[in-house]
Amino acid sequence: MKKVIKTVVIIIMSISFASVGFTSDLNFTLGVKGYYNNTKIKYNNSDIEKTLSFTSLALGGTINLNDTFYLSFYGGINSSKFNEDIQFDNLPFSINIPDFSSSGLFFDGKFSFFPFEIKDIEIGGSLRVFAIYTSDVSWDLTFPIVSGNFKAHFGLYNFVASIEGKGDISDNLQVQGGLTLLKTLGNIHGEENVADGQLSSVEDIDFSNSFYPGFTIMAKYSIEDYLEISFSANMLNTMIFSLSLNYIF
Amino acid sequence: MRNKFFYIAILIIILAVSVNWIKEFDRIHDNVFLRDNFQIIKFTKNIENKRYREDRVIVKYKVGITSLDKKSFFEKTGFKREIKLINGFYLLERDDLSIPMKEMISKLKEIPIIEYVELDYLAYAQSVVPNDPYFTYQFYLRSNGQILQIGDNKIAPKIGADIKAPDAWEYSKGSKDIIIAVIDTGVDFSHPDLRNKLLEGYNFVKGNPYAIDDNGHGTAMSGIIAASSNNSLGIAGICWNCKILPIKVLDKNGIGTHSNIALGIQYAINKGAKIISLSLGSSSPSYLLESAVEEAYNKGIPVFAATGNDGSTSVLYPAAYTSYVLGVGATNYTDKKADFSNYGPEVGVAAPGVYILTTYIEGRYVYVSGTSPATAVIAGIAGLILSKKEFLTPDELYKILKFSADDVNKAAYPGVDVFIGYGRINAKTAVAPIILN
Numbered sequence: 001m002k003k004v005i006k007t008v009v010i011i012i013m014s015i016s017f018a019s020v021g022f023t024s025d026l027n028f029t030l031g032v033k034g035y036y037n038n039t040k041i042k043y044n045n046s047d048i049e050k051t052l053s054f055t056s057l058a059l060g061g062t063i064n065l066n067d068t069f070y071l072s073f074y075g076g077i078n079s080s081k082f083n084e085d086i087q088f089d090n091l092p093f094s095i096n097i098p099d100f101s102s103s104g105l106f107f108d109g110k111f112s113f114f115p116f117e118i119k120d121i122e123i124g125g126s127l128r129v130f131a132i133y134t135s136d137v138s139w140d141l142t143f144p145i146v147s148g149n150f151k152a153h154f155g156l157y158n159f160v161a162s163i164e165g166k167g168d169i170s171d172n173l174q175v176q177g178g179l180t181l182l183k184t185l186g187n188i189h190g191e192e193n194v195a196d197g198q199l200s201s202v203e204d205i206d207f208s209n210s211f212y213p214g215f216t217i218m219a220k221y222s223i224e225d226y227l228e229i230s231f232s233a234n235m236l237n238t239m240i241f242s243l244s245l246n247y248i249f
Numbered sequence: 250m251r252n253k254f255f256y257i258a259i260l261i262i263i264l265a266v267s268v269n270w271i272k273e274f275d276r277i278h279d280n281v282f283l284r285d286n287f288q289i290i291k292f293t294k295n296i297e298n299k300r301y302r303e304d305r306v307i308v309k310y311k312v313g314i315t316s317l318d319k320k321s322f323f324e325k326t327g328f329k330r331e332i333k334l335i336n337g338f339y340l341l342e343r344d345d346l347s348i349p350m351k352e353m354i355s356k357l358k359e360i361p362i363i364e365y366v367e368l369d370y371l372a373y374a375q376s377v378v379p380n381d382p383y384f385t386y387q388f389y390l391r392s393n394g395q396i397l398q399i400g401d402n403k404i405a406p407k408i409g410a411d412i413k414a415p416d417a418w419e420y421s422k423g424s425k426d427i428i429i430a431v432i433d434t435g436v437d438f439s440h441p442d443l444r445n446k447l448l449e450g451y452n453f454v455k456g457n458p459y460a461i462d463d464n465g466h467g468t469a470m471s472g473i474i475a476a477s478s479n480n481s482l483g484i485a486g487i488c489w490n491c492k493i494l495p496i497k498v499l500d501k502n503g504i505g506t507h508s509n510i511a512l513g514i515q516y517a518i519n520k521g522a523k524i525i526s527l528s529l530g531s532s533s534p535s536y537l538l539e540s541a542v543e544e545a546y547n548k549g550i551p552v553f554a555a556t557g558n559d560g561s562t563s564v565l566y567p568a569a570y571t572s573y574v575l576g577v578g579a580t581n582y583t584d585k586k587a588d589f590s591n592y593g594p595e596v597g598v599a600a601p602g603v604y605i606l607t608t609y610i611e612g613r614y615v616y617v618s619g620t621s622p623a624t625a626v627i628a629g630i631a632g633l634i635l636s637k638k639e640f641l642t643p644d645e646l647y648k649i650l651k652f653s654a655d656d657v658n659k660a661a662y663p664g665v666d667v668f669i670g671y672g673r674i675n676a677k678t679a680v681a682p683i684i685l686n
Contacts, residue, residue: 087682092641092649094420094682139685143678144656145664145671150685199648 029228030061031246033074035108037130038239039158039184041207050207052156054080054132056106061246068124070112074244078106078132080154088152090203091192093141095150102153104134108242114166121167125178130158130240141194148194156186160234162216176218182238184209212237301368303350306341307334308357309365318362326357340369377418379479379489383614387484388582389601389626390414397582399604399616410584410657412601412626413677414487417633420681422478423488424636429474429524429628430517432510433467435460435497437610440468442476442483443493450495451516453509463501465610469617470528471495472608473625474632483614484606487629487676491636494522499529507531511541514552518545523635526628527554527574528621530565538567546573551635551643553577553628555620557591562667564595571595575647578669579603579623584657586668590620597647598654599669600626630676637680653678 035056042049058076065071081101088095107130114124133155141148164178188205214236222228226248234240306328310319323329327348332340348356350368357366378384378391385395388406391414397404428448438447438461450460462468471493476486498513499505510529517525525545531538542552554568556576568576576595579587579602586592587603602623609615631646641649654672656663665671 089637089682090640092638092645093653094637096682096684098684098686141683143652144654144659146652150683194652195648199645199652201645 027064027249028061029064029246029248031059031244033058033060033076033108033242033244035078035106036239036241037158039156040209040237041156041184041186042209044206044208050086051083052080053083054078054106054156056108056132058106058108060108068114070110070114070126072108072110072112074106074108076106077103078134079103080132080134080156086152086188086205088190088192088203088205091190091201092199093192093194095190095192097152100137100152102134102137104132104153107131112164114164121165123163123165125161125163128158128160128162130156130160132156141192143194146195146198148192148199150190150192152188152190154186154188156184158238158240159183159185160216160240164216166218172222174220176216176220176232178216180214180216180234182209182212182214182234184212184238209237214238301350301370303346304343305369306350306354306357307367307369308339308341308363309337310339311362311364314362322360322362326353326360377415377422379418379485380481381476381478381483381485382481383484383606386606389605390485390487392582397604397616404582404604406582406604407584410580410582410601410673412487412630412674414485417630417676417680418489421633421637423475423490423632425490425492426639427488427491427524427632427636428494428520428522429488429491429526429632430494430496430513430520430522431467431471431474431526431528431625431628432496432498432513432517433462433470433526433528434464434499434501434503435462435467436471436493436495437462437465437468437608437612438495440472440608440610440612442480442486442608443468443471445477446475446486446491446493447471448492448494448520450497451513452497453512453516454497454500454505460495460497462495462497462610464499464503465615466499466503466528466621467495467497468610469607469615470526470621470625472614473605473622474526474629476608484608487626488632488636491629491632494520505529507533507535507538511535511537514541514545518548518550522550523639524628524631525550525552526625527552527567528619528624530555530557530568530620532557532563532565534566534569539570539573542567542570542573546643549642551575551631551646553624553631555624556593556596558589558619558621559591560589561591562593564591564593569593569595571597573643575627575650576670577620577624577627579618579620580657580669580673584673586658587618587620587623589618590623590668592668594667596667596670598627598650598671598674599623600630600674602626627674630674630679633676633680649679650674 038053056078058074060074062072085098086100110128112126114122116123134153136151136153138151160182162178162180166176191202193200216234218232220230328341328343330342392406392411452460475488475491478485478489496513498509552574556568556578557565575597578596578599579590580599581587581603600623603618604616605622651671655675656672
């Protein structure tokens, strides 16, 4: 998993830096971005499907190279919740968490490029990765004589590839739309410890979805020449909404 | 420029607010014999289950009745209080229970102001209840107020002095892949409540493949562990779908040699048993016996053994080989240590072991008492667990059974004690997932 993420990030960054090398026209924005994400996840080797919702708040920015290449990084915090119960059946004592909520870190990286232009519409594509990694949530386990605890966290990674087009509606408003292909990978990690380690075990529930098709839309509105607000949505199987306020340098 | 600072200030405030968002478990001399108490049962009407409240009834009055009609009705029937329910239904309560409620119902139906009347039936928490007709006598599986007829005596087991089997069955009814070796006196292969659950075993007493029970003890243990359940016949076994590998090492008197027991254990290992149940014991230590249980343990097979029925401080072997075996003591129908149950630091856990209804030779059923049936109870529960978690090591399984046991004598001996070890086994806690909120 980590290798996959690392590879994607390296590819995005390599392309970006290579692009920088070929241009002298560099602009960038900095801002704050809020996210709402509703992702369906499927346990590996199973028909079990769960839904994870998370909201995130992140800081970051976008580098614009020649109005052709765009590289954005946003990092922040998230609050996540599984909408169905999560059960660990491969621990000595099975654990069921009806309402698994957690918080942790969030990362959103995207590389877009628009090399073609047909009439006034710029055509291109993008590669995007969303990653969340939550901190441990701990519960006490109480038995008649001994006690123990259980802690769990999870990580989720959405990879989105898309073909997009964008155009200006007015001087202040730009819209963007396209078709997407989304892949979700992740892992829920649980650790059980009873009677001061006399009985302990870990279980990892891995999940991986097929590639889900969807579509994306985005609108960007310039409030001032140095300030813009933008909204984006990725929809169908997985819903990703974001709203950002950016300062343009 | 002033606008720029304004928007930057907004960004900083949003970030500052967001930082707060991150948070986080017979006796013997040189041979082995069993001295469990067997009582062939006669089933009569010896069960008293409450199905409805005797002090309440639900009624609906006819339209247009007056308060005088009601007053007359209450004086005539002896009801004292009235509670309005929903949709025109009322709950009537009485203190005088001299007239059975069913008889009262008939009388109420004849009273002109009553349009409708019904009993206030009791509803119970849903759990898996098998349709085996004798299940209601198996208080050790679910003790909910039934009365047992033992000989001329009526016994009222304490409510809750059971292993909570129906609750455990919600999560596991066992797997046919879990083979439980019953190393004992053999089994009645023709018993209707067992014949579909048996694998071909071996008779080390006679040296042939026919592990036929000529004593009854092994048949009794097998029934506790895995009699056919929910088959509208006889009793319910604890591990509904587990298979029994009968291995006869004890003769018709319930006596056997260490050598045959060791051979039986090795046979069980070689035949793929996942659990070994030893409802037997010897007062003499044996390196051979220890070696046999050690081999089973090292091959991932949990071994359960009876602590003995002398009521003494001498826990028998192999139960005393606690490095490899979980020694099982017995509790009685009041959830206290059974008087006969041997005790000592070797007792890991306890299970109900008094008036345990089970199968017997010649197709019969018996009540049996001893640490033997207690051991069988544990073996059955272990079958439920391993059916779901075959990856568990014997040591992990022993700990699950111990840690989940109810400390039923905590008032006098809180914590682990020499009498019942960690406590009386609780199948629900051992099997069902822990729900975290």
